[in-house]
Amino acid sequence: MLAEMRIQGLGVIDDATLELHPGLTVVTGETGAGKTMVVTGLHLLSGGRADASRVRSNAPRALVEGRFEVAPDSSAAKVARDAGAEPDDDGSLIALRSVNSDGRSRAHLGGRAVPNAVLSELSDQLLAVHGQNDQLRLLRAGEQRAVLDRFAGEPVASVLARYQRIRAEWVDAVRELTERTERAREWAREAELLRHGLDEIEAVAPEPGEDTALVDEARRLSDVDQLREIAAGAQHAVSGAADGDPEAPGAMGLLGDARRRLGGAEDPVLRELESRVAEAAAVLADVGADLGGYLDRLDADPGRLEQVLARQAELKNLVKKYAADVDGVLSWADDARERLAGMDTSDEALNALAQRRDELAAELAEHARTLSRERGEAAVGLAAAVSEELTGLAMAQARLEVVVEPKEADDADAAALRVDERTLLAGPEGTDEVELRLIAHSGAPSLPIHKGASGGELSRVMLGLEVVLADADTVPTLVFDEVDAGVGGRAAVEIGRRLARLARTHQVVVVTHLAQVAAYADRHLVVDKGANDTGLTRSDVRTVADGERVAELARMLAGLDSTATGRAHAEELLETAASDKSQGERAPRRRGSKKA
Secondary structure: OEEEEEEEEEOOEEEEEEEOOOOEEEEEEOOOOOOHHHHHHHHHHOOOOOOHHHEOOOOOEEEEEEEEOOOOOOHHHHHHHHOOOOOOOOOOEEEEEEEEOOOOEEEEEOOEEEOHHHHHHHHHHHEEEEOHHHHHHHOOHHHHHHHHHHHHOHHHHHHHHHHHHHHHHHHHHHHHHHHHHHOHHHHHHHHHHHHHHHHHHHHHOOOOOHHHHHHHHHHHHHOHHHHHHHHHHHHHHHHOOOOOOOOOOHHHHHHHHHHHHHHOOOOHHHHHHHHHHHHHHHHHHHHHHHHHHHHHHOOOOHHHHHHHHHHHHHHHHHHHHHOOOHHHHHHHHHHHHHHHHOOOOOHHHHHHHHHHHHHHHHHHHHHHHHHHHHHHHHHHHHHHHHHHHHHHOOOOOOEEEEEEEEOEOOOOOOOEEEEOOEEEEOEOOEOEEEEEEEEOOOOOOOEEHHHHOOHHHHHHHHHHHHHHHHHHOOOOEEEEEOOOOOOOHHHHHHHHHHHHHHOOOOEEEEEOOOHHHHOOOOEEEEEEEEEOOOOOEEEEEEEEOHHHHHHHHHHHHHOOOOOHHHHHHHHHHHHHHHHHHHHHHHOOOOHHHHHO
């Protein structure tokens, strides 16, 4: 949860600290006091777009800092660890976002500078902010399908995962079959060139590193006399004259004499040196033998030199065509064989691919049917649950419908799939279109919610959805920015009740202008507007309780904070809210209470 947030230099807020309740926190204040800056700050903490116009006049930058309490084994904690962030001494996680007056922004998490995307990823695990833009998103077909899938939970999620896995294989098979069919003529020409190159290379049959070895051999054969003179001279120096001439003993003879002298010495130090001389003699003996072997192999062979030069010519011809050296030629051949294996356009290969495509299509159609069936069953439950919530939100005659219909497709569409004799569009999320429709009152037509709901009704539909989806929502903190816009009276009281119900399983933060909603708060924050010594408008945030809270509720009701009537009405609201919350706490907890 979000335990605390500090805002500096943001809009009309100079410097304010908000201590949030684990349950329901409301933020109120007069119009223009800066209530929405609280939501703006949360958007910045969530990695949202930085806007230089939000930086307070004459301030070098705006800064928002949030302290989150996260479980060590949570997804949010993993995001922080992956980013190199360190928790605070009390285990909490500090997130910070700053925006300079020139529009540049920086993000920090756990004392480490991080990209804004990291804060966005973190907020996906911790925060869900609902405002006017979120209501607009709810009007999109994709968002409506996502709402239904959230409500359905595991039954849809598991089928959807299987559908997406098979769909990926099916798409690959369709693409490969289409590519092979359409490019058959082009691939045939390319395959002919590849086979010609392979035939030419296989005819020469080069060996790895053969070109380098032939260069060395050719050099030896060309310089055989000079090499023999060098090797023979070295062998004579090491082993001595071949006839054993005592006048030319060589290094071996000299070492033998040294060993005899040292071995017969009385001094033990000299005798120890004899073993080291023996080691040197052994090394020289090996060198002498190697030199002798080299000389035996170093026969002048004009025929062999011609063979080597001819082989070099063959290899150079391949190298000139296919690569920089023989190893590169062999690599080209391996690649050519692999490409040929994937360019089989024979009838047998195409028939095998077509059969694979059809098998996957049949399996995919079965998963699509199951997915549609699960969504259809969930749609009935979601519609009934939200309609019940709308009844409590002063929309007693309204009813929500969740319609699941197949998406038709043309046979020519790349993602066309035959399901029960119909050609449907098999998208990544299934073959279904999901639409939320509202029947505003008895006898009214069923209309898409963007046509059938006013602004206030849309706010209540969204709140009803959030209440119903609370059990399926793993995000611990829900933020509502004037979700009560366009409502009042009894509907406002019901909104307060439902927000209090949500606060039993989630942390809820609400920016509101309705006293009926604010009365249900566990903590009430007020944004006050004033002016500093220079006349510049500034706002602060303070926590109100007892008499101050009564005065604020009376002001919100009708500006009657200083009258007995206004205070009496505010006190009555608080008593009603306290009674409702007390009864709610005694009632059985909702399924989502396990997340509290």
